[in-house]
Amino acid sequence: MPIYEYVCMSCESHFEELVGMSDPDPNCPDCGNAKVAKQFSMSFAAHGSAGQPSFGGGCCGGSCGSCG
Numbered sequence: 930m931p932i933y934e935y936v937c938m939s940c941e942s943h944f945e946e947l948v949g950m951s952d953p954d955p956n957c958p959d960c961g962n963a964k965v966a967k968q969f970s971m972s973f974a975a976h977g978s979a980g981q982p983s984f985g986g987g988c989c990g991g992s993c994g995s996c997g
Contacts, residue, residue, distance in 0.1 A: 931947075931950070936965065937962055940962065943968075944959075
């Protein structure tokens with residue numbers, strides 16, 4: 930199961946949760962609100978979904994022209 934990062938839309942608390950792909954989003958651990966937004970994890974973005982570096986696009990893929 931992947932670890933997802935969330936932000937609460939009520940109290941703006943940031944938290945991580947181990948959640949299955951088909952599980953519902955968790956409630957905020959600080960205020961209990963069910964309205965949370967899933968964030969992109971920097972760890973996940975850096976390594977891609979298969980745990981390998983992602984070279985397919987974006988600045989790190991060289992498409993922005995500013996990478997050496």
